[in-house]
Amino acid sequence: MVVINKAQEMTMAALSVLNCLLKTVQAARANDDAHVWMPASSFPDELRDLGVAALIRDDAEATALASADFGNVSVAPPPAAVLYPSCPADIAALLRASCARPSPFPVSARGCGHSVRGQAGAPGGVVVDMPSLGQLGGGSTSGRLSVSVEGQYIDAGGEQLWVDVLHSALAHGLTPRSWTDYLHLTVGGTLSNAGISGQAFRHGPQISNVQELDVITGSGEMVTCSKEKDGDLFDAVLGGLGQFGVITRARIPLVPAPTRARWVRLLYTGAAALTGDQERLIDVECGGTVSGLMDYVEGTVLADKGLIGSWRSLSPSSSSSSFFSEPDVAARVAKLAEEAGGVLYCLEGALYYGGAAGGESDVDKKLEVLLRELRYARGFASVQDVSYVGFLDRVRDGELKLRAVGLWDVPHPWLNLFLPRSRVLDFAAGVFHDILRRGATGAMGPVLLYPMNRNRWDSETSAVFPEEEEEVFYTVGILRSAVSDGDLGRLEEQNEEILRFCEEAGISCVQYLPYYADQTGWQKKHFGPAKWARFMERKRKYDPKAILSRGQRIFTAPLA
Ligand code: FAD
DSSP, X not given: OHHHHHHHHHHHHHHHHTTOOOSOOOOOOTTSOTTOOOOOTTHHHHHHTTOOSOEEEOSHHHHHHHHOOTTOSSOOOOOSEEEXXXXXXXXXXXXXXXXXXXXXXOEEEESSOOOSSSTTOOTTSEEEEGGGTTTSTTOOGGGGEEEETTTTEEEEETTOBHHHHHHHHHTTTEEOSOOOSSOOSBHHHHHTTOOOOTTHHHHOOGGGSOOEEEEEETTOXXXXXXXXXXXXXXXXXXXXXXXXXXXXXXXXXXXXXXXXXXXXXXXXXXXXXXXXXXXXXXXTTSOOSSTTOOSEEEEEEEOSHHHHHGGGGGXXXXXXXXXXXXXXXXXXXXXXXXXXXXXXXXXEEEEEESGGGOOHHHHHHHHHHHHHHSOSOTTOEEEEEEEHHHHHTHHHHHHHHHHHTTOXXXXXXXXXXXXXXXXXXXXXXXXXXXXXXXXXXXXXXXEEEEEEEGGGSOTTSSOOOOOSSOSXXXXXXXXXXXXXXXXXXXXXXXXXXXXXXXXXHTOOOEEESOOOSSHHIIIIIIIHHHHHHHHHHHHHHHOTTOOBOGGGOSOOSOOO
16 A cells, blocks of 8 residues: 555655756754755755656655654654666665765665654755565556565565565465565565564574575665575665665565464463473474464563553454354453463464365364463453455455554654563563553554574574574564653653663563664673674675665764
């Protein structure tokens, strides 16, 4: 939806102002800190001389749109201009122009701006609007998605949405293996982070499921890389927070697709029982009774009355076997929560079947074992039968409902953490049973809790995850929306309190989709000495002038 609107808007704009280059450059906001590059008066002329087919806009509407994001938490300093590329060469030309300057200007690729803290911004510089790739100059979105049935892969433009990748692959009975929960994110955007969801325990994050990339480095060089060719650049870019290059194409491996999913939700009264079961499920090599029976394993925490009360609204419209359909479900769940001390947990899983994934009788047998062996609160199980696409794209329904009532564009002060397995119960006690329950907020949104197998993550990539001895680590997503006056401040304070709690309790967590206000935070709190040294070394190689993705606030000036 976003892409189509933008495309239409862009086509109209292109007709009237294609190649109408900057007349004026807005001065970057005076109150911002040192990482703002101040455009010189010659900047518009330089852009004018690029000689690219791309549309460049510097009007307030374009720059405001390019500096806004899903977080809606802080106002990022706007870019001086937005580049709507018609092809990757336009981006390369822009980067070469920046690089050639004695004082280079910042450039950031922007997928859909689903970041929450201005990470896709380019303060005072140029934001590259990735979705317009292929749409100007007579191209089409579908032209940048190409399936090889023989090779069992899809080539996807970095600007493509995962939902479109899914549909293109399914047209050939194929599918990628690793997903995010929400599919309306761009390929380049999630590969710059990690791309995680309930399949990652088995297949690893999306960055573990890439064969080849086309990348444009900070100096404007266009490189095709893979583990075998220019492997260091390939690894740097994956999970690289946009610091080493712009991803313009990713080759994603495909496998034969299932057609259906049994979607299971089970309520638990304690974190120990939930995490114990989750770990049994994801231990695919141990051969236990339930190990590997689910294809998707996640979990949610229902830590406040609002969430517990609204649980019924998650109810499916058609359920094959579900306590949702019982008339007194809300009262029963509330009673269970009271007995459990106010906090409930939900294991959310799926078993794929149909097509390449086996028949219905197999899935029935597996389900029987799961419902017998797992330690959920008896009587609180919901099982639904849905299409594979319906399951993967389920968050879209929620988005449309929230949009309809004006609750999609509210502030989202999200906090995502990776925690070592050995401390997850300490975290649950301190955060789910204490901090999140203190001080009522009207905030809404899920709190996720699910485990990963570390051996499915590649430590050569730039992604940062717990690498201690433990084989399992947890993802915690505190994904709340500020819906009433005062919520945002209270939620930000709670986030700070959670981070302080971890520090004081010695829980060595790292942020996923990280945000730090300055380089010291990145260096000390996120990367640590060894990973920081490698990150710096890669930055020196691929973007020494620190042109790319300054909105991440990792580098604010060219490296010495
Ligand atoms: P943007 O926000 O536009 O960009 C993010 C960063 O990547 C920026 O630094 C940008 O400069 C850089 N970048 C963007 N495109 C490129 C490119 N082509 N090449 C190089 N750098 C680039 N994440 C998960 O892992 N799992 C989930 O289940 C999940 N669910 C989400 C649900 C919602 C509703 C939202 C809003 C986000 C979710 N995310 C999830 C987070 C998501 O992965 C990140 O927001 C990610 O950045 C993708 O968003 P985007 O494509 O809009 O990228």
